[in-house]
Amino acid sequence: MIRIMTFSFSLCLAYQWLLISMLSFEIAVAADGDSKATPWLALVRNVQEKVVKIYGAGGVARLESYQSGILISADGHILTSWSTVLDADTVTVVTTQGQRFEAKLLGMDPRLEIALLKIEATDLPHFSMQEHPKPDVGTRVLAITNLFGIATGNEAPSVQKGNLLAYSDLKERRGRSGVIYQGPIYVVDAMTNNPGAAGGALTDWNGNLLGMVGKELRDPQSNFWLNYAIPIAELRAPIAALMEGKALAATNVMPQIEQPHDLIDLGIILVPDVLNKTPAYIDRVLPNSAASRGGLAVDDLVIMLNDQRIDSQSRLRSLLQSIDRADSLDIMVQRGSEIVPLKLRRE
């Protein structure tokens, strides 16, 4: 398995900035005195309270059943990383205060690997999604995550400190690292991207949200593990769309159609449906079918159909039931770690 990855670190070190951030560091150190509620400790507590622990599916085959999430509204909207953890009937969210909630999946954007959850609560501490000036390289940062699932029960998530090393593009050549996101990232020098950290918050030392901690990422050639976060600026518009319910609602009421699509007719044969939620992997593509013309390939995993999330074969079948045969299908598949959009049309 050959994987080559290039990280183009634009390590343009702003000396002046580093100096200033070094000073703010010293002052923060000074502020951390003996008294219990120094501004610095209050700030740490404040950002901790805006991060939640998320528990869902997993616990087998090196897949963690936990991750992190960021509260982005007082009403319980949570930004997190889209992963198998969310493929559970019940996704549980635990706040820093130890309150437990059952979360609803409002939507997801597979190209950015983000998901939006919602818990039924009000007056929650949350990060503002407003624009901030782009942080300079050298900015001191905090990462607040549920890494390794260390924080159990009503414990608060873990806090780590570090610096922004680079603002760069994450580009994977023929990427098979398991990470789908391609785009700008903040590279940090703290060991942030551990199991369960994905979805956590990266903030500056004023408590401003800079980014969402990404999934674990390793370059197999150098055995280098990258610690990074997706800049919140990249996520602002997609999150707004998800919050407005425009994209990718998980559940919809489906209209009854007289002549709907079905899999065989499209030329799709899935792997045997043996589980409660068997993933919609393609086992065979029939020749001269809509599927073969559209470019569907064996081992593709169907993850979206007409902007609806597909988490299982049964979901795919039932959704096809709601689409008229005359209409074309926008389908999105995961091929390795690439996301490939396809269009299927009957002749």
Next chain:
Amino acid sequence: MNILRARPWIVPGLAIATVLSLFDISTYGQTESALTQTEPLDSNLEAVVQSIEQSRIKAIASAIRPTVAVFGNGGEGGGSGVVITPDGYALTNFHVTSPFGNHMRCGMSDGKIYPAVLVGVDATGDLALIKLLGRNDFPVATLGDSRQLQVGQWCFAVGNPFLLATNLQPSVSFGIISGIERYQYPAGTILEYADCIQTDAAINPGNSGGPLFNREGELIGINGRASFEKRGRVNVGVGYAISIHQVKNFIGALRSGRYVDHATLGATVSTDDAGRVRISNILNRSDAYRRGLRYGDEIAEIAGRSIRTTNELKNVLGTLPSHWRVKVKYRNADGLNETLVRLDAVHSNEELLELVQGGLPGMAPEPKDQAPKKEDPKDQEKTEDNEDSKLKDVNLADLSPKPSLEWKKWYIEKDGFANYFFNQWERQQILSKYRESFGTISPNAVWQLSGKWVGDDRVVELTLQDNKIEFSKGGLSQSIDPKQGISKYISKRNIEGLPLVLGLWRELMLNTGNAKGNLLDNALYLGTMPVLGNMTLHHVLELQISDTKMWAYFHPENGQLAAIELYGDEDDDPVEVYFDQPATFQNHSFPTRMRLQFGVEPTAVFLLEQANFANTPASEAKPEESGS
């Protein structure tokens, strides 16, 4: 296994370290030059920064001095430690000392290598106490208060990561407190990290046993573990330290030279739907059961710490030594109750010995068949050469055989002990201090005591002599013959408990020469424990007397006998007598207030008015005449 004992070979994952250090150099390196190149800033600000920088430099400098690099006698890996008393007591991890046996070698930043001997072991909590030899003025770490820690506070670890301290200069890594009150599961039943501190200061193999300091340079924890999964045995930003709060609870027990154990409630708990921690199973022979805790009761507080989750219960219990008696608050149909519970031990003595001596999982015990090799005179010479040239780097391989056999003076092998020498040593200290305050003892003397029970005007007289304990009140006389068995008197739960305890204590005090009397001088020193849930820790001696077990508590400062507990049948509460308000009778210091108690309810209080400790059996005088 996430424990962090280092072995002397190249650590996989060096590539990662190199790449990261490149980044570090590019950022921090530039910062340094930027500081000198840029125009002067606001002068006040600069002064603030300077003073903070200076205080940090000072804290780190003072923290380096008591830090030790712990090595085996054959250069077979090692770890870190920290000295906490001027006479050389030092803390480290059990998993560091475990392969080294009963003695090891410790390098300090003064460039010297000191021989050290194992004192006590807490395998359950991964803690070991060792004693460095050769000085009485070792630099010591100041113990901080880890209960006050908050997430975000600055801290730094000092130690010997990857066994880098070959020139005996420890490494320092700086970080923040990432989490507090963390629970890390044990390996089987040992190496449990309860209520521990999580930090992002780099903790690597070899840092084990080394100190974690707060920004002021106070010792807040003993580093020992890290989370690793896929990245090899290198720091991934998550290290754990045993809190100094827990360490303080165990130091007394560790100084006893024993294999000490942790506490259990004798009950299991589970969290119900409403998030309450309820008893799901309870042993009916546990003290918790005797004190009224039952299936379904909610645990609200233990040892002053509130319990809201099962993890919190594990956190609190995991920091307490076995047999401590602590306050417990629990809720049942009657509402909230408060009581005192004697905690059980997690392991039986046999189990604990097996675990400690069996070697750690994944770690080969020190090969015994290589022992003769260490006597190789060539190797010895080599070592001496190296120690002479102190400032030169010490080659790890040259840390092998140490000619000094100093440790042998501080070590006594005995079954069931890490080092029996220290049990004997501590016991002698306690007894000589107590005997000094009591005064010279007349052999075979009859003790005659008189006084009154509170609330009863009649004079009570006690006549204590060998195998005969007499007590009378208002002309009615009773007697106890200890030869006929003692535990039946304990079962009675009445005021006979007081003369019984006093009579037995007299025998222990007087009979120092004969077979029976050697009991006190062969007592087992258990370490320090709270009295009645009060956290002023007292020294405790344990003695077997006929069919009972006695625990005698001595005050840590004045050395006075503070309490005696006498345990009979397993199902019975012990007799407890608490001593107070000492006065002097014929040059003997003796308490005048004695409170008798079974369970948690005081039974009666006796006020001593007169005492005579020097009557010979022949001239047995009447109490009235014997008053001082």
